[in-house]
Amino acid sequence: MSAGHHHHLYLDRASLIHRLPPQCKIAAVVLFVTAVVTTPRGSWWPYAVYVLALGAVAAAGRVPAPTILRRMIIETPFVLFAVILPFASPGPKTDVLGLTLSATGLESAGILLAKGTLGVVASILLAATTQPRDLLLGLQRLHMPQLLVQIMTFMFRYIEVVLGEMNRMRVARESRGFDARHVGHLKVVAQSAGALFIRCYERGERVHLAMLSRGYTGRLPVFADARSSTGQWAMAALLPLVAVATTVAAWATL
Amino acid sequence: MHVPDGFIDAPLSVVGGVIATVGVGVCLRGARRELDEKTAPLAGLVAAFVFALQMLNFPVALGTSGHLLGGTLAAVLVGPYTGALCVTVVLTVQALFFADGGTTALGINITTMAIVTTVVGYGIVVLLRALLPARPASVVPAAFVGALISVPASALAFVGFYALGGTTGLSLGGVLVAMVGVHVLVGIGEAVITALTVGSVVTVRPDLVYATRSYEQPLEIRHTEQAA
């Protein structure tokens, strides 16, 4: 029912990375990925540096490798897409393991996979070390417009409301002898889906009104001190600094 | 259709970012008229629903899959400006937090999936409502058609970006046919879900549907002789 209690993506650990203010982490991720994306075509060594850098962050944040690998499943659609490239791209062909593939397609696929994957892992690390509530706080500190912060606040809350109400409805159905295995009963589920939207909305509306009753003005009061010190910014800057230096070096040595 | 990091080259990603920033800026100004104390949570709920819809990936053909976009639904429920902001928020959270769609491609994703869908979808709804009978229920078929068309329109916008800044060297014609073809099918699913949701909300809480707001009813006053 309530906002931002532990999210399933969040790993509750005490670590250096967990303690960093959220705004520092968000800025670091965005800058890091930007540096990665601007890596020139033709250099491959920078990706090794990026992987090492992310590996260091994962270690410092105590995020285990299996967790990261499991969550990388989100990439599947674009991995599939990358696999098509070497077959479908025009240009000179090469032979790899007996398959005739497009050389540029192969290179493109490699770059796409490398850059995309690094972006995905950076996000996974952010999510594993930052609670949704803190993400909001961080975006607020980074001056994301108030209206967007507000919509996002409610969105996080409603995701929970929707899950909570779905669960209540399921228990209510089953307690009254509902048998989800019958096909005819799909209709019931579809029917209650319409009610779900309104029910969630009205629950959320009442909660919102209760918040207003207690003086809510659209900004959540900040209990934890989310101010960031220069030291913390410096620490968070390590990751993007490494990446930017690498990219610059790659362009220089091209 | 979430564009990952590195799929579109850096200069065009910047162009996408600029378009998105301007678009979101316009929406922020416009949304002030749509949002009040009560509709702010509705916007959040719509965002949560769009979020859930976009999780529904369904296979379309030969290993490709598409997901719902939710732009028209959002625009019909909370207005076009706020609707675009809702989808923007969803895309931002997905990029930063769920690793779905690249952080650097966020501008492009917002342009194609938040701005184009709401502009096209809501535009069609407004157009059709002018043609259909002036009843709240008319919004349902209008939303159906709006959703149906908004999805391939968004795919088309994506192909546009690809034509100008694609990094993968695939032939433009092939990409065009594949993207638009897939998204015509996705559009049908989107249309059905949009119409169902809007339909159920219109019957119970017509006041929650932006596109049908503004109906007043006279209040009755009773006088009583008080006892005690």
Added chain:
Amino acid sequence: MTASLVVHGLAFAYPDGHQALYGVDLTVARGERVAVLGPNGAGKTTLVLHLNGILGGGRGTVAVAGLPVTKEHVREIRRRVGIVFQDPDDQLFMPTVREDVAFGPANLGLRGPELADRVHEALVQVGMAEYADRPPHHLSYGQRRRVAVATVLAMRPEILVLDEPSSNLDPASRRELADILLGLPITILMVTHDLPYALQLCPRSVILDDGVIVADGSTYDLLCDDATMTAHRLELPFGFDPRSAMSVAPAASPSFP
């Protein structure tokens, strides 16, 4: 005859690690009406949710009419045990009141006019027949509670379990509900904080505190036992005296002829 309900050594912890039940033993005979009393957070709701297998997976056993509450019997048990939840919003989920009340009997296989009659009858019992076509979430809290009771009555369960049924009901509805319950020849387990109501309806009461049953006996005796009462945060409300109450209305309580 097998007992209607047998709970043996039931212990349970919520997924967050908080243990709520520490070995509950309770046997209820067929046709008995038993009140479950106890302070907030004692574990009453947790116990109730075990009676038809909504919660489970801890230690101990629950059996309904001889049938153990296990995955394989759960469907049959849910036909027999009707639960009115503490929060009516947990109970109501269909788009209209009528559909909501019809949901249970329809799952039992009722159709057509028979189903319609069953629904109408239950709604009349709780005085909500004229609200049949409204969405439940647009009713007042007390109206929702009345519909929640109707959804379970319509299933004609063998065992009726009510979690604080009288809260948020207006005084007349409260009395009407008492009349309905007194007229049902079935086993009733009622969680309540309303001690006069318990006395009126249930000859027997148990006190659950801190996850165990700490007292079990005649409701009248319990309410008169000041030491036990205060030990478990039970107090008689302002202006209520069980002795004088029982001398006025003895009919309600079969154990005091």
Added chain:
Amino acid sequence: MTASLVVHGLAFAYPDGHQALYGVDLTVARGERVAVLGPNGAGKTTLVLHLNGILGGGRGTVAVAGLPVTKEHVREIRRRVGIVFQDPDDQLFMPTVREDVAFGPANLGLRGPELADRVHEALVQVGMAEYADRPPHHLSYGQRRRVAVATVLAMRPEILVLDEPSSNLDPASRRELADILLGLPITILMVTHDLPYALQLCPRSVILDDGVIVADGSTYDLLCDDATMTAHRLELPFGFDPRSAMSVAPAASPSFP
């Protein structure tokens, strides 16, 4: 002195077209404690939600301490009027009990140790201090209600409005809440179906039925007026007699010296 609360000709229909209030008039003086009685669906909650501008847009006016409840004053009014909602799940939304109770005072600008003290004090008042770090949605219903009361007490409102505060509370908590309320020197409006509780706490009562105030007077007189009571589905509970109750505990009710 201006009255604490003035409601005049208030009419309101819900968005689905259902009219709930048909012209409510009510004046409450500063420091008065007034019970709002009436059957389920009478419009009590709807009235309550108008008192700080949560609902609005119908006909009529509401003024708090002389200030009309309009968009421009709404923030000031919400500082002054504290509402405990009928459903605690509507009230609690933060990740921990402590943060939830701190939410209101923090919005009023309190910080640091002052805020912590305020939160602790409110939690002690309702007996929930040891639950400060648990998530509210993992509490029992009665515990949630107690926290809901604490969230509002922590704001130290001038006018306290409670919608069925005693429902789902165990008897001791109910009495403790009565003690807290009796000790607060502020205006209190309490919606309740618990007539003995109303008599104990509020010298004055109004009856709301079908969207209008149909009676207004001393609680004792109302409860003894059988004709009015039955006309509005109010009945005294089993075993309760206001006459004998008042002779036992007159202190609670200042109007009966």
